[in-house]
Amino acid sequence: MSSRTLFDKVWDLHTARMLSSGQTQLFIGLHLIHEVTSPQAFAMLRERGLTVPYPHRTVATVDHIVPTEDQARPYADTLAEEMMTAIERNCREFGIRLFQPGSGKQGVVHIIAPEQGLTQPGMTVACGDSHTATHGAFGAIAFGIGTSQVRDVLATQTLSLSRLKVRKIQIDGALKAGVYAKDVILHVLRVLSAKGGVGFAYEFAGSTINAMSMEERMTVCNMAIEGGARCGYVNPDQVTFDYLKGREFAPSGANWAKAVAWWQSLASAADAVYDDVKTFRAEDIAPTVTWGISPDHGIGIGETIPAKESFAADEWATIEEAYQYMDLKPGQHIAGVPIDVAFIGSCTNGRISDLREAAKVISAHGGRVPARVKAFIVPGSEAVKVVAEAEGLDRIFTAHGFEWRNAGCSMCLAMNPDKLKGRQISASSSNRNFKGRQGSSVGRTLLMSPAMVAIAALEGQVADVRTVLNKIAAKKESA
Amino acid sequence: MSVIIVATISGRAVPLRGNDIDTDRIIPARFLRCVTFDGLGAHAFEDDRAQLKSAGKTHAFDDARFQGANVLVANSNFGCGSSREHAPQAIAKWGITAIVAVSFSEIFFGNCVAMGLPCLRVSGADAEAIQTLIENDPSLVVTVDVAARQVRVAGQTFAATIADGPRQQFVTGSWDATGELLAGAPQVQAIAAKLPYVTAFA
Numbered sequence: 001m002s003s004r005t006l007f008d009k010v011w012d013l014h015t016a017r018m019l020s021s022g023q024t025q026l027f028i029g030l031h032l033i034h035e036v037t038s039p040q041a042f043a044m045l046r047e048r049g050l051t052v053p054y055p056h057r058t059v060a061t062v063d064h065i066v067p068t069e070d071q072a073r074p075y076a077d078t079l080a081e082e083m084m085t086a087i088e089r090n091c092r093e094f095g096i097r098l099f100q101p102g103s104g105k106q107g108v109v110h111i112i113a114p115e116q117g118l119t120q121p122g123m124t125v126a127c128g129d130s131h132t133a134t135h136g137a138f139g140a141i142a143f144g145i146g147t148s149q150v151r152d153v154l155a156t157q158t159l160s161l162s163r164l165k166v167r168k169i170q171i172d173g174a175l176k177a178g179v180y181a182k183d184v185i186l187h188v189l190r191v192l193s194a195k196g197g198v199g200f201a202y203e204f205a206g207s208t209i210n211a212m213s214m215e216e217r218m219t220v221c222n223m224a225i226e227g228g229a230r231c232g233y234v235n236p237d238q239v240t241f242d243y244l245k246g247r248e249f250a251p252s253g254a255n256w257a258k259a260v261a262w263w264q265s266l267a268s269a270a271d272a273v274y275d276d277v278k279t280f281r282a283e284d285i286a287p288t289v290t291w292g293i294s295p296d297h298g299i300g301i302g303e304t305i306p307a308k309e310s311f312a313a314d315e316w317a318t319i320e321e322a323y324q325y326m327d328l329k330p331g332q333h334i335a336g337v338p339i340d341v342a343f344i345g346s347c348t349n350g351r352i353s354d355l356r357e358a359a360k361v362i363s364a365h366g367g368r369v370p371a372r373v374k375a376f377i378v379p380g381s382e383a384v385k386v387v388a389e390a391e392g393l394d395r396i397f398t399a400h401g402f403e404w405r406n407a408g409c410s411m412c413l414a415m416n417p418d419k420l421k422g423r424q425i426s427a428s429s430s431n432r433n434f435k436g437r438q439g440s441s442v443g444r445t446l447l448m449s450p451a452m453v454a455i456a457a458l459e460g461q462v463a464d465v466r467t468v469l470n471k472i473a474a475k476k477e478s479a
Numbered sequence: 480m481s482v483i484i485v486a487t488i489s490g491r492a493v494p495l496r497g498n499d500i501d502t503d504r505i506i507p508a509r510f511l512r513c514v515t516f517d518g519l520g521a522h523a524f525e526d527d528r529a530q531l532k533s534a535g536k537t538h539a540f541d542d543a544r545f546q547g548a549n550v551l552v553a554n555s556n557f558g559c560g561s562s563r564e565h566a567p568q569a570i571a572k573w574g575i576t577a578i579v580a581v582s583f584s585e586i587f588f589g590n591c592v593a594m595g596l597p598c599l600r601v602s603g604a605d606a607e608a609i610q611t612l613i614e615n616d617p618s619l620v621v622t623v624d625v626a627a628r629q630v631r632v633a634g635q636t637f638a639a640t641i642a643d644g645p646r647q648q649f650v651t652g653s654w655d656a657t658g659e660l661l662a663g664a665p666q667v668q669a670i671a672a673k674l675p676y677v678t679a680f681a
C-alpha cells in the first residue's frame with residue numbers, strides 16, 4: 001500500500017461505497033457554494049422535499065455578480081439582486097454559513113476558503129465552479145461540479161464519481177527572474193494542450209513547485225482545469241502547514257500536531273505509481289502570454305504568433321479562427337500589441353502576493369497608465385483588500401493611474417458591471433481567454449501574469465517586464 | 480423518483496463543427512444571471528450565432544435544415560471551460576437529447592449524466608463522417624445506442640465509447656444519482672466518523 005499517490009489515499013479514505021453503476025459514492029469534506037450555480041440546486045431540493053444533513057460542511061459566499069464599485073443594496077442590476085436575495089434566503093433556510101460583503105470574509109470563493117483555513121490537506125472539496133481545482137494546492141482533492149451535483153452534495157454530502165487517473169507533472173529548477181507561477185501553468189498548458197488532461201488529476205511536483213509559496217501553488221492548481229484535468233494538487237509540506245497555522249478554521253491547540261501528522265501521512269509515497277509522468281525544466285519557461293482563444297494558446301513574450309502548421313492538423317480550423325477573432329497574424333510579435341484594458345484580479349491572481357508584485361513593478365517603472373487605457377485592480381477578497389490598503393498598495397496603484405476596487409470576480413467573466421466594450425483587447429491576470437469571456441461578445445483577452453499586466457498597462461502595449469525594468473534601471477544609473 | 484431509462488435515442492441531428500467549443504460560447508455568462516434554467520434554450524450559442532449572422536453565415540442552430548433535431552454531433556473537447564450546468568441545460572432546452580463528439584470535457588460530461596443527457600464518443604474521422612452525412616441529407620435519422628455503444632446512420636454503424644459506469648447509469652435509469660446516494664446514508668455516516676477532520680482530530 002506504500003506505493004499510493006495522495007490522490008489514491010484521499011479517494012480511498014472518502015469512499016463510502018461503490019454504486020450500482022460502478023462509480024464511487026465519495027464523501028465531500030468541504031462544499032463551497034456561490035450565488036450563480038446554487039439557486040437551481042436549492043430549488044431541486046425543495047421540489048423533492050430533501051434536507052441538508054451536513055449543513056456545517058457547506059460554506060457560501062457571493063462573488064460572481066457582486067459589483068466592485070457601488071455595492072449598496074439593492075443592486076442596480078435587478079437580476080443580480082434577485083440572485084443575492086436567493087442565496088441569502090437559501091442559506092438562512094438550510095442553516096448554511098454565508099460570508100456576505102461587509103463581513104470581512106467575502107471574496108472569490110477559491111480565495112476565501114484557503115484564507116479562512118477552511119481548505120485543508122486530505123479533504124475532498126467540491127464547488128459548483130470549475131476553478132475548484134485551486135484548493136488542490138493544499139493536498140486536497142478538489143472538483144468543480146455542476147448544479148445537479150451541488151444538489152447531490154447538499155442532500156447527501158456525497159457525489160457519484162469515477163476515479164481519475166493521476167499524471168505527475170514534474171517541474172525542476174529555479175525560475176528565471178520575471179517568471180511567475182502563472183507563466184509556469186501557461187507553459188504547461190501550452191505543452192500538454194487544453195484537452196491533454198481529460199480523465200486525469202494533475203499532481204504538480206518537483207523542486208520548482210516545492211519552492212513556491214501557497215499562493216503560487218494555488219495559481220498553478222487553479223488552471224489545471226484549463227488543461228482538461230478536473231483536479232490539480234500539490235503534496236502538503238511545511239509550506240502548507242505554515243500557511244494554515246493560526247487561520248480561523250484551521251485546527252488549533254492540541255489538535256494541530258495531530259492534524260500535521262495526519263496530513264504528512266497523506267503525501268504521495270516516494271515510490272508511488274503514476275498513470276503518466278511529464279517533466280519540465282523551470283529554465284525553459286519564459287514570461288508567457290496567450291495570443292488566441294484557448295488558454296493553451298500561449299507563447300513566450302519574445303516569440304511570434306505560431307503558424308498553424310506547428311499544431312496538429314485537426315487544430316488548424318481552431319487556430320485560423322483564433323487568428324481571425326484576435327486579429328493577429330502568424331509571424332507577428334506578441335510584444336508590442338496595443339491593449340485597451342488591463343485587469344488584475346480573479347481566483348488565479350487576485351491574492352496579496354499578486355498585488356504586491358504588481359505594485360513593485362509599477363513603482364519600479366514609475367510611469368502612468370496612458371489615458372486611452374483603462375486599468376483596474378480587483379482584490380480577490382475583502383481580507384486581501386484590507387492587507388493591501390494597510391501596506392499602501394492601493395495608493396501606489398491609484399497614483400499611477402490604476403483604479404482600485406472592491407472584492408469579486410469582476411472582469412474575469414464579466415457578470416457584474418465590469419466588461420470589455422466591442423473589440424477591446426485586455427491584458428488580464430485571469431484564467432480564460434475564450435471568445436466573449438470578458439463581457440463583450442467580440443472582446444479579446446490576452447492572459448499573463450499580474451506583473452506583465454501591470455507593465456502592459458503602463459506601456460499601453462504587451463511588453464516584456466524584464467527588458468522594460470532593466471532599461472529603466474540602466475537609465476536611472478546613468479543619470 | 481421515477482426511473483427513466485436512456486438506452487437508445489433516435490432522431491434527426493445537427494452537426495456543430497469545431498474543436499474546444501467552450502461553455503462561454505454555449506451560454507454566455509450574461510445569461511447566468513438567473514435563478515432557474517427555464518428559458519436558456521433560446522440563448523444557446525447566442526454570441527456565435529449573432530457573429531455568424533453578421534458575417535452573412537448561418538450557425539447550425541439557426542439553420543432551417545436542422546430545426547427540430549435532437550442529436551448533436553460535435554468534435555473534440557466539447558464543453559470545455561466552466562462547470563456551469565447552464566451550458567448542457569441550454570442545449571437540452573433547445574431540444575437536444577443526446578450528444579455525439581470526439582471527446583467531452585470532464586465536468587460537462589458529468590453534468591450531462593446528472594441530467595440524463597447521454598454523451599457518446601466516436602473517433603475524429605467518424606465524427607466528421609457523420610457530420611458530412613447529415614449535412615448532405617438533414618432528414619437522416621441518427622440512432623444513438625447507449626446500450627450497444629453505437630451510432631447508426633444511413634445504414635452505417637459507427638463504434639462509440641462511453642465508460643461502463645455512466646453507460647450503466649443510463650441503461651438502468653440510475654443516472655439521477657440522488658436516490659441511490661441517499662440510500663447510502665449509513666455508509667456515509669460511517670466513513671465521515673473515521674475522517675480526522677470531521678471528528679476535529681479527536
Ligand code: SF4
Nearest residue numbers: 131346347409412413
Ligand atoms: S474569479 Fe473567475 S474563474 Fe475564479 S471563480 Fe470568479 S469567475 Fe470563476
